[in-house]
Amino acid sequence: MATPKASSPRTDWKRRLKRWVLGSYRLGVILAALACLRTLPRDEASLDPALILKLSKEPIPAEVSSGDPSDGHYPLLDGAGETVGWATSTQPQAAKIQGYSGPSELMVVFGADRKVRGVRFLSSADTDGHVEKVRGDEPFWRQWDGKAEAALGAPGTPVVVSGATLTSEAMARGVAARFGAEGMDEWFPAALSLVDIAKAFPEADRISESGSNGIYQVFKKNEFIGTVLRSSRMGISARGYNGTSDVIVFLAPDGDRILGIGFLGSRDNEPYVSDVRDEVRYADGFAGKGVEAVLAEDVRVSPSLFTSGASYTNQAVVESVREMLSRHRAVEDAKGFPWKASLAFVWIGLGVFVGIHKVGNRLAVRLGYAAVSVVAGLTLGWMVSQDQLVGWGMNGFGVRGILPLLALTAAALVIPAFTGRNVYCNRICPHGAAQTLAGSLVRKRLHLPPKLHTALARLPWLTLLAIWALAFLVSGIPFARIEPFETWSSGFVAFIPAAILTVGLVAAFFLPQAYCHYGCPTGALLKFLTASPTAWTRRDTIAAVLIAAALLRVLL
Numbered sequence: 001m002a003t004p005k006a007s008s009p010r011t012d013w014k015r016r017l018k019r020w021v022l023g024s025y026r027l028g029v030i031l032a033a034l035a036c037l038r039t040l041p042r043d044e045a046s047l048d049p050a051l052i053l054k055l056s057k058e059p060i061p062a063e064v065s066s067g068d069p070s071d072g073h074y075p076l077l078d079g080a081g082e083t084v085g086w087a088t089s090t091q092p093q094a095a096k097i098q099g100y101s102g103p104s105e106l107m108v109v110f111g112a113d114r115k116v117r118g119v120r121f122l123s124s125a126d127t128d129g130h131v132e133k134v135r136g137d138e139p140f141w142r143q144w145d146g147k148a149e150a151a152l153g154a155p156g157t158p159v160v161v162s163g164a165t166l167t168s169e170a171m172a173r174g175v176a177a178r179f180g181a182e183g184m185d186e187w188f189p190a191a192l193s194l195v196d197i198a199k200a201f202p203e204a205d206r207i208s209e210s211g212s213n214g215i216y217q218v219f220k221k222n223e224f225i226g227t228v229l230r231s232s233r234m235g236i237s238a239r240g241y242n243g244t245s246d247v248i249v250f251l252a253p254d255g256d257r258i259l260g261i262g263f264l265g266s267r268d269n270e271p272y273v274s275d276v277r278d279e280v281r282y283a284d285g286f287a288g289k290g291v292e293a294v295l296a297e298d299v300r301v302s303p304s305l306f307t308s309g310a311s312y313t314n315q316a317v318v319e320s321v322r323e324m325l326s327r328h329r330a331v332e333d334a335k336g337f338p339w340k341a342s343l344a345f346v347w348i349g350l351g352v353f354v355g356i357h358k359v360g361n362r363l364a365v366r367l368g369y370a371a372v373s374v375v376a377g378l379t380l381g382w383m384v385s386q387d388q389l390v391g392w393g394m395n396g397f398g399v400r401g402i403l404p405l406l407a408l409t410a411a412a413l414v415i416p417a418f419t420g421r422n423v424y425c426n427r428i429c430p431h432g433a434a435q436t437l438a439g440s441l442v443r444k445r446l447h448l449p450p451k452l453h454t455a456l457a458r459l460p461w462l463t464l465l466a467i468w469a470l471a472f473l474v475s476g477i478p479f480a481r482i483e484p485f486e487t488w489s490s491g492f493v494a495f496i497p498a499a500i501l502t503v504g505l506v507a508a509f510f511l512p513q514a515y516c517h518y519g520c521p522t523g524a525l526l527k528f529l530t531a532s533p534t535a536w537t538r539r540d541t542i543a544a545v546l547i548a549a550a551l552l553r554v555l556l
């Protein structure tokens with residue numbers, strides 16, 4: 001019998017070098033794809049040329065076509081190719097400006113003299129009834145006619161539509177924001193003053209905001225005397241009848257006792273606003289209560305908080321106060337030892353160890369660590385997914401608060417690229433681990449006929465291609481909906497992820513790692529890093545072509 005040839009140190013080195021070079025190339029392809037996503041010209045692509053022409057017909061009666069946009073302005077060209085005007089959308093600048101229940105998008109049409117020829121409605125996420133009212137109001141749409149582009153960034157006092165005030169004002173603010181007005185998404189712009197907090201802290205001489213999260217510390221001669229929480233700065237917008245209110249909560253220095261609440265302003269209707277203002281001023285039901293007691297109280301307005309009853313405005317104030325208190329509690333808790341993040345790092349570190357060391361191949365270790373991963377998935381909810389990667393590529397990410405997810409993603413992408421071992425899929429991924437445990441419970445395993453197996457094994461690759469193609473087309477599709485992972489953190493809320501999770505886990509009892517083999521695009525991406533670690537494959541060529549196409553898409 002022939003003895004297998006032992007490889008020489010020189011051959012080992014060569015193989016290792018090949019693996020590193022190829023691993024770097026494959027990792028580079030993924031990082032380049034993310035970088036390309038980041039540089040996509042999203043804002044200029046939002047206007048459909050056919051829609052521009054349709055809506056410009058009346059403001060610019062000449063026969064026009066639309067040209068390539070620059071800085072979000074689409075030129076309108078006559079038959080001779082001369083520019084006779086421009087059209088532009090109020091997005092993305094208006095995206096944060098909410099009316100009753102959502103932002104709107106308008107189109108502004110200019111003549112060749114850069115004066116407004118017309119403003120037209122494009123879309124709205126606001127309440128249908130209010131939007132319809134605004135759409136039918138001629139004076140509202142005429143208010144910009146004839147104004148120079150340079151004047152549109154001065155918000156002034158817009159014409160608003162009675163009965164749809166918030167929707168129309170939000171649209172008008174969107175136009176101003178598009179042309180440079182700052183703070184249009186801020187409905188309560190005034191800074192917190194000593195007068196606003198005098199009810200609870202009459203002796204205060206300084207207010208200091210910790211960060212920009214709506215939590216303020218109050219001082220008297222440099223002595224800390226309490227905390228103020230402000231709803232509009234914490235991004236809390238519980239609505240009353242017709243809009244949100246700006247509510248403040250005064251807390252004692254220990255942070256556990258409420259000294260009272262204040263009412264800085266409201267977009268809601270009279271007389272409800274005045275009722276709340278009077279009650280807050282003269283019979284503050286929150287004063288003297290413990291934070292825990294208010295958080296534990298029934299969500300509906302209790303007579304102990306508002307004697308004037310449960311109007312929508314009262315209800316909104318109670319909801320805002322409770323939300324502010326619970327967010328403040330979370331911020332305070334986070335100042336302690338970061339248990340969650342520490343446990344996540346232990347879990348990831350252990351996973352990398354059992355994924356690389358041969359001890360991880362023992363059945364008991366494999367199943368034991370799979371159980372740990374399932375518990376980590378259920379409690380921490382962190383998983384690598386296409387939605388997360390595409391989101392990071394498109395919008396970037398802040399390191400604070402997501403360090404464990406960053407470490408998890410780095411372990412998933414970097415370790416396979418340089419070691420050839422897919423530690424994330426093989427050991428760490430909670431969804432993979434759940435399938436491993438399911439498979440270990442049933443002895444009899446099914447095996448698909450080879451042809452069916454080959455056909456189904458292509459599905460993850462095709463899904464991966466489709467996801468990235470749609471991402472580059474800026475489709476806006478939430479990719480979390482086509483993977484099962486969000487169900488681990490949010491529960492059985494969205495139907496499709498929950499269905500994929502259920503079907504995949506049930507199938508895993510009979511078909512080894514069924515979802516991993518026949519469904520998972522994230523698994524396919526990680527397989528791309530590890531398959532044939534020392535040889536150039538057809539997938540590497542396809543990846544090179546796709547990255548070249550992505551670069552062209554970005555550059556052209």
Ligand code: SF4
Binds near residue numbers: 517522
């Ligand atoms: S293939 Fe997908 S589900 Fe399976 S282990 Fe990998 S990432 Fe998790």
